[in-house]
Amino acid sequence: MDVRLSPEQIALRDSAAQVAGRLGLHAVADLDETERAAKLDAAVSASGWRELRAESDAGGPWASAVEVAVVAEELGRGLADTAFLGPTLAADLRRLAGLPPATAPETVLLTSGLGEVAEVVDGLVPADAVAVDARGAATALVPVLVSGAGGRRLGEVALGGDAAGVDLTRPASQPGSSRTVTIFETGTPLDDEAVTRWRSLGLAVACADLVGVMRGALNLAADYARERKQYGVPIGSFQAVQHLLADALVLMEGSRSIALHAAWAVDAVSSREAAAAAAAAKAYCARAARSVCETAIQVHGGIGNTWECLAHVFLRRALLSSDVFGGVGVNLERVLVAHGVGGTDGLR
Amino acid sequence: MDFGDSPDEGAFRLRLREWLAANNPGLPPSSTADEYWAGQAAWHQTLYVAGFFGLSWPVEAGGHGLPSVYEVILDEELIAAGAPPRPSVGYLVQGLLEHGNADVRQRFLPGLVSGRDRWCQGFSEPDAGSDLASLRTRAVREGSEYVITGHKVWTSYSDQADWCLVLARTHPDAPKHRGISAFVVPMRQAAIEQRPLTMINGITREFGEVIFDGARVDAANMIGEPGEGWRLAMTIVSHEREPGELGYVGRYGKLVKELAQIVRGRPADFGAEQRRDLAWAMVEAEMLRCHVSRRLSDRLDGITHGPEGSVDKLLMTWTEQSVGHAALAIGGIAPAAVQDDTWLRVYLYSRAQSVMGGTSQIQRNLIAARILEMPTA
Numbered sequence: 001m002d003v004r005l006s007p008e009q010i011a012l013r014d015s016a017a018q019v020a021g022r023l024g025l026h027a028v029a030d031l032d033e034t035e036r037a038a039k040l041d042a043a044v045s046a047s048g049w050r051e052l053r054a055e056s057d058a059g060g061p062w063a064s065a066v067e068v069a070v071v072a073e074e075l076g077r078g079l080a081d082t083a084f085l086g087p088t089l090a091a092d093l094r095r096l097a098g099l100p101p102a103t104a105p106e107t108v109l110l111t112s113g114l115g116e117v118a119e120v121v122d123g124l125v126p127a128d129a130v131a132v133d134a135r136g137a138a139t140a141l142v143p144v145l146v147s148g149a150g151g152r153r154l155g156e157v158a159l160g161g162d163a164a165g166v167d168l169t170r171p172a173s174q175p176g177s178s179r180t181v182t183i184f185e186t187g188t189p190l191d192d193e194a195v196t197r198w199r200s201l202g203l204a205v206a207c208a209d210l211v212g213v214m215r216g217a218l219n220l221a222a223d224y225a226r227e228r229k230q231y232g233v234p235i236g237s238f239q240a241v242q243h244l245l246a247d248a249l250v251l252m253e254g255s256r257s258i259a260l261h262a263a264w265a266v267d268a269v270s271s272r273e274a275a276a277a278a279a280a281a282k283a284y285c286a287r288a289a290r291s292v293c294e295t296a297i298q299v300h301g302g303i304g305n306t307w308e309c310l311a312h313v314f315l316r317r318a319l320l321s322s323d324v325f326g327g328v329g330v331n332l333e334r335v336l337v338a339h340g341v342g343g344t345d346g347l348r
Numbered sequence: 349m350d351f352g353d354s355p356d357e358g359a360f361r362l363r364l365r366e367w368l369a370a371n372n373p374g375l376p377p378s379s380t381a382d383e384y385w386a387g388q389a390a391w392h393q394t395l396y397v398a399g400f401f402g403l404s405w406p407v408e409a410g411g412h413g414l415p416s417v418y419e420v421i422l423d424e425e426l427i428a429a430g431a432p433p434r435p436s437v438g439y440l441v442q443g444l445l446e447h448g449n450a451d452v453r454q455r456f457l458p459g460l461v462s463g464r465d466r467w468c469q470g471f472s473e474p475d476a477g478s479d480l481a482s483l484r485t486r487a488v489r490e491g492s493e494y495v496i497t498g499h500k501v502w503t504s505y506s507d508q509a510d511w512c513l514v515l516a517r518t519h520p521d522a523p524k525h526r527g528i529s530a531f532v533v534p535m536r537q538a539a540i541e542q543r544p545l546t547m548i549n550g551i552t553r554e555f556g557e558v559i560f561d562g563a564r565v566d567a568a569n570m571i572g573e574p575g576e577g578w579r580l581a582m583t584i585v586s587h588e589r590e591p592g593e594l595g596y597v598g599r600y601g602k603l604v605k606e607l608a609q610i611v612r613g614r615p616a617d618f619g620a621e622q623r624r625d626l627a628w629a630m631v632e633a634e635m636l637r638c639h640v641s642r643r644l645s646d647r648l649d650g651i652t653h654g655p656e657g658s659v660d661k662l663l664m665t666w667t668e669q670s671v672g673h674a675a676l677a678i679g680g681i682a683p684a685a686v687q688d689d690t691w692l693r694v695y696l697y698s699r700a701q702s703v704m705g706g707t708s709q710i711q712r713n714l715i716a717a718r719i720l721e722m723p724t725a
Contacts, residue, residue, distance in 0.1 A: 001357060001417040003645040005349050066349050222720050237725040239709075242716030249715055250662040257639035258631075264351045280634045283627070332627035339630060341611045341623070 003260060009070055016071045019043045020078025028308050031081065031168055041082045041136070044075075050084060053092035053201070054101045061095060065201050065266035069208035069259065076212025076321070077219075079313055081169035083107065085209065085324070086133030089202050090141045096194045097143075097154040097187040107131050109140040109157060109175070114323040115330055117195075120144045120155065124179045131159050132324060134173035143190050144181055151189030155181035167320035168313050197271045199325050203278035204266050206324040207259035210289040213321065214252040217296035217314035221245060225299055241299060248295045251288035258284050272338070279334035286322035286331070293318050351641060353421070360414075361421050367398055368429035375432045377603055380693040384432075385553035389508065392435040392463030401434060402461040404644075405441055409453065410461035416647040419592060420640050427601030438593030440467055440513060443584035446653065447530070447572040456511070456532055468509035468535070470500035470558060471581060477502075478710050480515075481524045481578060485560060487516035487531060492567050494518070496533060496560045502704070506542050506556035509535045513584075514560070515577050528577035532569040539563040549696035583653050588705040589661035592640045596664055600633040603671050603694060607678050622677040629674035632667040639663055655718035658711040665701045665708055672698025 005013065023040035030036060044050065049071045052063040068088055075084050086107030093108065094101060109118040109129050118129035120142060131140040140159055143152035158176040165172040190198075222245055225236030235241050262281035265274040293315035297304040304311045326334075336342035353361060371394060375387045395401040396410075403418040405411025412418075422434055437460055444457055459465035476483040485498020496516055506512070512533045519527035535542070541559040544552045572580050587593045607626055611618050618626075643660060672695040679691020702708040716722040 001351055001353060001420070001641060001645065002648055003349055003351055003642050004648070009349060222722070226721075226723060233725060234723045236716075236720075236722040239713065239716075242720070242722050243709070243712040245720055245722070246712035246715035247662070249720060250659050250666075253659050254635050254639055254663045254666075257642045258635040260349065260642065261351055261634075261638040264349060268350075268352055277634075280631045283631050284635050332624060332631070335627050335630050336623055339608050341608050341615070341626070 003264070005070065009067060012067055013070045013074060015047070016049065016074035017078070019047065020074045020080045024075070024078030024080040025169065025310065025313065028168075028310055028313060031313075037081055040080060044080070044082045044084065050087040051091055051101065053088055053095060055095040061092065061267075064268075065204050065263045066260070068201070068205055069263035072205045072208035073212035073215070073256075076209035076317065077216040078212075079169050079216060079310070079317065081135070083133050083135045083137065083170065085170070085202070085205050085321075086131070086137065086140075088205060089198070092198055092201055093141050093143065093154060093190075096190055096198060097184070099154060099184055099187040104138060105136040106139045106141060106156070107134045107137045107173075109142040110324070114320075115326045117199075118142050120181050123181055125157050125175050125181055127175065127179060129175055130165075131173040131175070132320075133170045134159060135171055137173065140173070140175075142181060143195060144183060146183065146189075149189050151191040152195060153183050153189055154187060155183045157181050165320070167317050169317055170320060193271045196275050197266065200262070200271070200274040200278040201266050202325045203282045203331075204259065204263040206321040207255070207262055207278075207281045207285040209321040210285040210318055211252065211256045211259050213314050213318045214248070214255060214289050214292040217293045217311060217318075218245065218248050218252055220310055220314070221248070221296040221299040228301075235299075244295050244299060248292040251292055255281075255285045255288045276335065276338035279331040279338065282322075282326065283328050283331040283335060286328050289318040289322060290315075351638075357418065357421060360418065361425060364400055364422065364425045365428070367400065368425060368431055371398065372429050372431040374430075377606065377690060377694055380549065380551070380690050380697065382551055382553040385505070385508070385551070388432065388435065389463060389466060391432050395434065396462045401463070402441075404647075405457075405461060406445070409441060409445060409457035410459075411441075416592075416644040416651075417641065419595070420597060420637070420644055423595060423598040423601065423640070424637070426595075426598040427605060430602060430605065431598075433598035433602065434595035435463065436594040436596070437461070437467065438595070439584050439587035439590070440469065442587040442593065442651070442653075443513070443580055444571065446583050447576070447580040451568065452532070452571055460511075465510045466505060466508045468503050468506045468512045468556075468558075469584070470503055470512045470514040470533070470560075471585075472502045473499055474501055478707055480581065481528070483515055483517065483528065485514065485516045486520070487514075487518050487529060487565075489518075489567065493564050494531060494567055494570070496531070496563045496565060498560050499557065500560070501545075501557040503556045503558050504554055504704075506535070506558050507544055507553060511535060512540075512558065513571070514565075515581055518577075519575050522575060525578045526575050528581070529574050530571040530577035530580045531565045532571065533560075533563060533565045537563055547697065548699065549693040551693070551697075585706055586653050586655075586657040589657035589664075589711070590643065591636055591660055591664040591667075592644050594664075596668070597633075597637045597640050600629075600636060600667050600671050603675065604629050604633045607671075607674055607691075610678055618678065622674075625670075625674040625677040629667075629671045632670045636663055636667045655714055658706075658714040659719070661705060661711050662708060662715075668698045668701040672696075 112128040159173040265277035296311040402411035487494040518529040675691040676695040682689035
C-alpha cells in the first residue's frame with residue numbers, strides 16, 4: 001500500500017492544473033470569452049486526457065481511473081468549461097464494447113435525473129433523457145438491452161444541440177427530435193459486470209470533480225476572507241468565519257481520501273467491491289461538496305448571492321456532478337446493499 | 349497510487365488473519381463498560397507477544413520497524429475478525445521518540461509498547477483545559493529529584509497507570525509556554541491520589557483526576573530539557589488527534605459491523621431513518637479508513653509533526669459521532685433498567701470525542717491559523 005501519487009501522476013496533475021489555471025474561469029464574465037474557451041478546448045484536446053480510457057496498443061485502457069481522477073480534480077478546481085466527464089465515459093464504453101475510438105466528440109446519455117443510463121424502449125430514447133457534459137458533442141452513446149444479444153449492445157443517438165443547464169461550465173444536451181438509437185453492428189456485448197464497472201468509473205470521476213470544485217470554492221472563499229474588511233479588520237480574523245472555512249477544508253480532505261480510493265478501486269478490485277467503494281465515495285463527496293460550496297457563498301456575504309461572484313458557478317458544477325449516477329440517497333442505499341442490509345433483505 | 353497489498357503486506361495480512369481467528373478475546377464494544385477496560389490491558393499484551401503490535405515503531409522501542417501502512421492493515425484485519433481495536437498509545441510513543449534522550453527511550457518505550465507498563469497523561473487541569481499553557485502544577489528541584497504538586501483532570505486510564513507523563517511548571521517566572529517541563533512520574537506512590545470520574549455513559553475505569561501532593565520523580569525522568577515541556581506536549585497532542593496513531597479505524601469499523609449485524613438479524617424492526625443513520629456511519633467509517641491509509645502513506649519516507657492532525661481529529665470526531673448516532677438509532681434508548689444499554693453507552697461516549705485531545709473548536713482555530721493562514725484578530 002502506498003496511496004501517494006506516483007511521479008508520473010504528479011506530473012499529470014501539474015500539467016492539468018496548469019491548463020485549468022491558465023485557461024479555466026477566473027471570473028463569471030470569462031464564460032463569455034469564446035476565444036479563451038476555444039483555447040482551453042484545444043489544449044485539452046491536444047493533451048489526450050479525454051482518451052485516457054480508450055483502448056491502448058497493449059490492450060486495456062491507456063490509463064487507470066486514478067489518472068482520470070487526477071485530471072478531473074484539476075479541471076473541477078479550475079472551473080474548466082470544456083468536456084471531460086462525458087467523452088471519458090464514452091471512450092470507456094467504446095473500449096468495453098470493443099469498438100474503435102470515436103471520430104467526433106461524443107458523450108453518454110443518462111436518465112432525466114442523471115441517476116442511470118437512459119432506458120431505450122422500442123429503439124427510442126426518452127425525450128427527457130440528458131446527454132451530460134455535451135459541449136461540442138453531436139452524438140451520445142447509450143448501452144441498450146437487446147434480447148438475445150447476451151448483454152447490452154452499444155448504440156448512439158443524435159443530439160439536438162447544447163441546451164443550458166444548472167452547470168454553467170458543462171452544458172447538457174438532449175436527444176434530437178428523432179430519438180432513434182442506432183445500434184453498432186460490430187463489437188461485443190456489455191455484460192452487467194462491465195456496465196457496473198463503467199458506472200463506478202463515472203461515479204469516481206464525478207467524485208474527483210467534486211473534490212476539485214471543493215478546493216476551488218474553498219480557495220475563493222479563503223482569499224476573500226483574507227481581503228474583505230469589516231469593523232476595520234479582515235473577516236477571516238473572526239472565529240465564526242474561520243470555523244466555517246475550517247469545516248470546509250476538513251470536508252474537502254475527507255472527500256479527497258475516499259474519492260481517491262474509489263478511483264483506485266475501479267481497475268483494481270472486483271466490480272462489486274469497486275461499486276461499493278464508488279457508492280460510499282459519492283454519498284460522502286456529494287454531501288460535502290454542497291456544504292463547502294454553500295459555505296463559499298456564505299463567506300462572501302451579499303456579493304456571494306450575486307451572479308457575478310464565482311461561488312455559485314462552483315455550486316452549480318457541484319450540483320451536476322453530485323447527481324451523475326445518483327446523489328446522496330441512491331448511493332447510501334447502495335452502501336447498505338453492499339453491506340448486506342439493503343433492499344432484498346426485507347428492509348423498508 | 350495503490351491501496352492494495354504488496355506481496356509482503358499480503359503475506360503479513362494472511363498471517364495476522366490466521367492468528368486472529370484463534371485469538372479474538374471478544375470484548376464488548378469499546379468504552380461501553382468497565383469490563384472493556386479490564387480486558388483491554390490483556391489484549392494489548394496478547395497482541396504484542398504475538399508480534400502484531402507496534403508494527404511501524406522502531407525496533408529499539410519494542411516495535412517492528414515495518415512501513416507505516418502496516419498499521420492500517422492491522423486495523424482492517426481487526427475489523428474483519430470482529431476483534432477489539434489496537435491499543436491507543438501511539439501518541440505517547442511518538443512523543444518519547446521525538447523528545448526523549450537515549451536513556452529515556454531505552455527505559456520507557458519497551459514497557460509502554462509491550463503493554464507491560466500502563467501509562468496515563470497528566471496534561472489538563474481544572475483551570476487549564478483548552479488553554480493548556482496556563483497549567484499551574486509545579487515541579488521543584490530537590491537534589492536529584494523533582495517534587496510535584498498540583499491537580500490533573502480528564503486523565504484517561506489513571507486508575508490503572510504505572511506511569512504518568514506530567515506537564516509541570518518548573519520556571520514560574522518564564523513566559524507561560526516556556527516555563528513548562530515534562531516528567532515521567534511513577535504513579536505508585538503515597539503522594540499521588542487517583543480519583544475515578546464517572547463518565548456520562550456510566551463507565552468509571554477510563555477517566556480520572558489525579559492529585560499530586562509532593563509526589564517525587566527522579567530528575568532523569570524529565571523528557572527533553574528543562575522548560576521544553578511545551579514542545580513535547582504539542583508533539584503528543586498533534587498525534588493524539590490522529591486516528592492512525594489511535595487505531596480508531598478498527599474501533600469504528602467494528603462498531604459499524606456490529607450494528608449492521610443487528611439490522612440484518614431483525615430487518616423488519618428498522619425503518620428508513622435508522623437505515624440512513626447506519627449508512628452514514630458506514631460511509632464515514634470507510635472515509636476514515638481511506639484517509640488514514642493516505643496519511644500513513646505520507647509517512648512512508650518519515651514522520652512529520654504538523655497541523656494536519658487537526659484535520660484528522662475532526663474527521664475522526666465526525667465519524668465517531670455518526671457511529672454514535674447510528675448506535676442510538678438502532679440500539680435505542682433502553683428505557684427500562686433491565687434492557688441492554690450497550691448502544692446507548694456507545695452513543696453517550698461519542699460525545700467525548702469532540703472534546704478529548706483538544707476540542708473541535710480548538711482544531712478549527714488551528715486549521716484556520718496554520719493551514720488556511722487566516723489573519724489574526
